[in-house]
Amino acid sequence: MAGRLWKYHCLPARYALSNRRTLSLKKADLTISSILFLASIYLYYVADCIPTPDQFKDVGAGIWPKIIFTCMILACIVLFVTTLRKEDGGKALSGKEELLRLLMPVSLCAAYVAAMRWIGFLVGSMIFSVVYMHLVGYRKKIMIAIISLAVPLLVGLIFLKLMYIPIPKGVGIFKTISEFFLTF
Amino acid sequence: MIENLFIGLQTLIAPVNILILFVSLIMGLVFGTLPGLSGVMLCSLVLPFTYYMSPVQGLVMLVAIYTSSVYGGSITAILFRIPGAPENAATTFDGYPMTQKGKAAEALGAAILCSAIGGFLSVVILIVAAPQIAKFALVFGPPEFFGLCFFGLSIMTSLGTKSIVKGIIAGLLGMFVGTIGVTEMTGYPRYTFGLKFLYSGFAFIPIIIGVFAASQVFSSTEKILGESLKTTSIAAKFISLKEIFRIRWTIIRSAIIGFIIGALPMAGASLSAFISYNEAVRWSKKPELFGTGIIEGIAAPETANNATTGTAMVTLLALGIPGSVMTAIMLGAFQVHGIDPGPLLFIEHTELVYTLFVAMLLGNIFIFVIGKTQVRIIVKLLNIDYRLLSPIILIFCAIGSYAIRNNIIDITSMFFFGVVGYFMRKFDYPIPAFVLGLILGPIAEKNYLLSMRLFDGDFLLFGTKPIAMVFIVFGVLTLLMPIIRFYRQYRRDRREQAAGGTA
Numbered sequence: 001m002a003g004r005l006w007k008y009h010c011l012p013a014r015y016a017l018s019n020r021r022t023l024s025l026k027k028a029d030l031t032i033s034s035i036l037f038l039a040s041i042y043l044y045y046v047a048d049c050i051p052t053p054d055q056f057k058d059v060g061a062g063i064w065p066k067i068i069f070t071c072m073i074l075a076c077i078v079l080f081v082t083t084l085r086k087e088d089g090g091k092a093l094s095g096k097e098e099l100l101r102l103l104m105p106v107s108l109c110a111a112y113v114a115a116m117r118w119i120g121f122l123v124g125s126m127i128f129s130v131v132y133m134h135l136v137g138y139r140k141k142i143m144i145a146i147i148s149l150a151v152p153l154l155v156g157l158i159f160l161k162l163m164y165i166p167i168p169k170g171v172g173i174f175k176t177i178s179e180f181f182l183t184f
Numbered sequence: 185m186i187e188n189l190f191i192g193l194q195t196l197i198a199p200v201n202i203l204i205l206f207v208s209l210i211m212g213l214v215f216g217t218l219p220g221l222s223g224v225m226l227c228s229l230v231l232p233f234t235y236y237m238s239p240v241q242g243l244v245m246l247v248a249i250y251t252s253s254v255y256g257g258s259i260t261a262i263l264f265r266i267p268g269a270p271e272n273a274a275t276t277f278d279g280y281p282m283t284q285k286g287k288a289a290e291a292l293g294a295a296i297l298c299s300a301i302g303g304f305l306s307v308v309i310l311i312v313a314a315p316q317i318a319k320f321a322l323v324f325g326p327p328e329f330f331g332l333c334f335f336g337l338s339i340m341t342s343l344g345t346k347s348i349v350k351g352i353i354a355g356l357l358g359m360f361v362g363t364i365g366v367t368e369m370t371g372y373p374r375y376t377f378g379l380k381f382l383y384s385g386f387a388f389i390p391i392i393i394g395v396f397a398a399s400q401v402f403s404s405t406e407k408i409l410g411e412s413l414k415t416t417s418i419a420a421k422f423i424s425l426k427e428i429f430r431i432r433w434t435i436i437r438s439a440i441i442g443f444i445i446g447a448l449p450m451a452g453a454s455l456s457a458f459i460s461y462n463e464a465v466r467w468s469k470k471p472e473l474f475g476t477g478i479i480e481g482i483a484a485p486e487t488a489n490n491a492t493t494g495t496a497m498v499t500l501l502a503l504g505i506p507g508s509v510m511t512a513i514m515l516g517a518f519q520v521h522g523i524d525p526g527p528l529l530f531i532e533h534t535e536l537v538y539t540l541f542v543a544m545l546l547g548n549i550f551i552f553v554i555g556k557t558q559v560r561i562i563v564k565l566l567n568i569d570y571r572l573l574s575p576i577i578l579i580f581c582a583i584g585s586y587a588i589r590n591n592i593i594d595i596t597s598m599f600f601f602g603v604v605g606y607f608m609r610k611f612d613y614p615i616p617a618f619v620l621g622l623i624l625g626p627i628a629e630k631n632y633l634l635s636m637r638l639f640d641g642d643f644l645l646f647g648t649k650p651i652a653m654v655f656i657v658f659g660v661l662t663l664l665m666p667i668i669r670f671y672r673q674y675r676r677d678r679r680e681q682a683a684g685g686t687a
Contacts, residue, residue: 028611036353043360043375050372059636061372064629065363072356079349101406102606109398109578109599116582117592125579132575136405143572151576155583165236165587 029083037076044069104135120170120178125152153181185311192538195240196546204241205543208248209550215249216256218568222269223253225397227513229580231389231520232587239521240536244543246517247497250510251303251547254453254490255555258295262482263288271453271489274461278474278481285477294423294482300552302439302487306494307544309443313495314537315530317502324503324527326634327646331655333628336505338659340617341666347612348666354613358621361386362629369633381593388516390585390598391622395615396509398581398598399605401574423479431483434464438484442491446507447498453489453508460488494544501525501537505624509616512623520588 044066052060112128119127129148138144159165160182169178196202208230215226226249234242257272262279275295282291324332340355341348364375365385376382428435438460445456464484465471474481496507497514504526506512518525523533530537585598608615635652639645646652 025611032611046375050374053370059633059641061367061370061374063636064632065360065374068356068359068363068625072353072360075349075352075356079347079353082349102402102603105402105405105574105578106599106603109602112582113592113595113599116595121583121586125582129575129579132578133571136571136574138569138571147572147576151579155579159583159587166590167583167586168592 026083026086029079033076033079033083037073037080040069040072040076044073105132108132108135116168116170118170119174121167122152122156122178122181123170123174124168125155156182185315188534188538189311189542191535192540192542195535195539196244196542201241201244201539204237204245205248205546206550208245209252209547209554212249212252213256213551213555216253216269217259218573222396222400223249223256224269224509224513225400225577226253227510228389228393228396229577229584231392231513231516232584234517235520235588239518239523239533240539242517242521243514243536243540246510246514247540247543248547250514251493251544252551254303254493255296255299255486255551258299258482258486259292262291262295271457272485274457274485275482277461278477278479281475281477282479282482283477287477290423290479291477291482294479295486296552296555297423297428298435298438298483298486299490300548300555301435302442302490303493303548303551304545305439306443306446306491307541307548308494310494310497310501310544311541314498314502317498319527324651325649326631326638327649327652328655330628330631330635331646331649331652331659332503332505333624333631335655335659335662336624337620337628338662340614340620341663348670350611350613351617354608354615354617355621357613358618358623359625359628360621361391362622362625368626368630381591386597386601387585387588387594388519388622389588390594391601392513392516392619393581393585394598394601395605395608395618397577398602399609399615401577401581402602402606403609404570405574427479431480433467434480434483435487437463437467438487439491442488443495445488446492446495453492456488456492457485460484490548497540497544501529501540502527504627509619512619515623 047062047065047069050060050062050065052062108128108131112124115127116124126148129151130144133144133147156167156178159167169175196205211226212223216223227246230245230249234245237245253269254271257267257269258275258279261267261272261275263283265276265280267273267276279291279295282288337355337359340351360375362385364382366373366376366383373383441460441463442453442456445459446453461474461481461484464480465474468474468480492508496511499505499507500511500514502525504515504524506515515525523529523536581598581602582595585594586592588594605615605618607613608618635646636643646656
């Protein structure tokens with residue numbers, strides 16, 4: 001598949017060249033199976049503490065999670081043992097740079113969701129689109145402007161006017177701006 | 185049956201319904217074609233919209249997307265060796281070599297024709313078989329439904345393409361997420377840890393949107409396609425009747441493989457495409473030609489992957505168990521409209537069911553008629569930069585998740601599961617297994633608890649229910665088969681190593 005890794009403009013240079021500690025698939029599998037194993041033991045205990053009314057005998061709200069976590073514990077043991085015995089199967093993560101490349105869209109999404117309550121869906125989506133496209137290296141300003149304005153407006157109009165679903169409008173001045181756009 | 189089909193046709197040809205059908209067919213074709221997008225993603229994005237439509241409109245939309253998206257991915261698979269969706273991966277084996285030989289038009293024509301044949305026959309089987317299976321399913325009680333769910337859940341061992349155990353772990357994680365919240369049977373909150381927003385559990389739709397759509401965007405953003413695919417003006421050319429007759433056994437065999445695998449819960453079109461390609465090679469008189477660019481190499485996977493569409497709907501409509509990831513999303517659409525798929529669906533919602541049948545028939549005819557002329561236009565869409573598309577998709581993900589309960593928490597959970605889905609892809613944990621556990625887990629639990637109440641807590645009384653036992657035995661065999669296969673391969677490898685050492 002053709003493609004290139006886009007340059008992560010806002011990263012400090014040291015992450016671009018050095019610190020290329022990769023996480024091998026083997027190490028990842030061992031870590032994940034250990035974490036899931038311990039988590040399953042704890043969650044099994046939580047399920048065991050769920051009270052069962054007398055008329056249901058042993059078949060209460062806790063039985064199904066206990067079945068799930070018993071199977072999970074066994075599966076984690078099998079995964080751990082089989083992973084230990086086999087050779088390394090390649091890279092799961094190519095280094096901190098790869099994780100940081102995930103961090104960008106996820107942080108942006110987290111900020112988008114957190115801000116939506118205050119600045120509303122329309123304004124939030126417009127800002128989100130502009131910042132996202134800029135960070136992924138898209139530089140055609142006219143297209144950025146058109147997409148950032150048109151898509152949130154179109155989506156907002158479809159949901160509000162066609163489907164009568166209320167969308168977050170924000171508070172204060174942002175609410176005024178949202179209502180201004182939606183009057184069209 | 186014919187009378188019901190006419191009623192379905194009458195319902196479908198209402199102007200709004202027919203418009204929804206055609207727009208959805210085109211959207212499914214586009215999403216199925218573009219790499220990084222998929223019919224599953226589109227279904228998960230439009231699912232919240234269906235809540236505000238009538239059941240007929242919402243389900244016709246999803247069924248249309250399902251029908252056309254499976255075909256769409258073959259275009260880029262043939263032209264650029266980039267499958268538009270996983271089920272088109274096998275099409276690249278002979279599709280791209282045909283393009284290299286200058287026979288792209290014939291390859292595209294073969295893909296359209298075989299997709300239409302496989303899909304059409306599959307819908308015919310659906311129309312004939314589903315009501316019969318529904319009648320049979322009327323004898324199902326909680327033990328039988330539990331057995332069926334258990335069999336469905338056992339498929340998770342086959343969904344981990346690189347590791348059986350990872351498939352099981354992914355499925356169990358999905359089942360765990362399904363347990364969060366207040367239980368239906370006892371009213372006790374589980375795994376809420378005092379957080380009020382978890383009392384109602386996670387909404388199903390934001391999780392689906394997150395693990396399929398958002399996680400795909402996160403993965404694709406990470407290795408973004410900087411250069412858009414260079415497209416050329418191209419049209420499809422149908423193969424001759426003589427050629428179709430020559431490859432008739434490949435088409436028939438692949439269609440049968442697709443029918444059978446489509447009926448297995450969550451097995452999916454990609455499994456059927458690979459199996460039918462393998463079988464086509466095995467049965468061929470000239471197996472060495474496969475991979476060099478021959479029509480059979482396209483006919484086999486494309487017939488099979490479209491043949492799954494109808495039979496996957498059989499298990500959904502007749503039994504309420506999804507036959508694929510797409511039908512799992514459709515199950516969500518049924519649930520938001522308060523309709524329970526299963527044997528009573530054919531009695532209580534006959535018009536809806538037959539409207540869906542007619543929609544699928546028309547969809548396959550559409551692929552055949554329009555597919556040839558639309559290829560040129562669809563190919564031009566490959567010029568769209570993914571960096572433009574990705575924020576648009578995320579905005580749709582956000583508003584789609586919000587629309588279900590008008591709750592921003594659902595958007596948060598959507599992005600959270602998007603991150604979970606991203607890491608599942610990275611570490612080779614199959615997302616379909618997770619979704620399988622998420623959907624079937626609660627149904628299995630409910631029927632298990634009801635059965636245990638019926639049996640007064642004695643699990644051995646399942647042995648008095650023959651239908652349930654058949655499903656449970658099949659489930660155990662399905663769980664064990666990959667393990668047995670793995671162990672036999674391991675013993676064979678050891679023997680070969682030992683023989684190689686002594687030689």
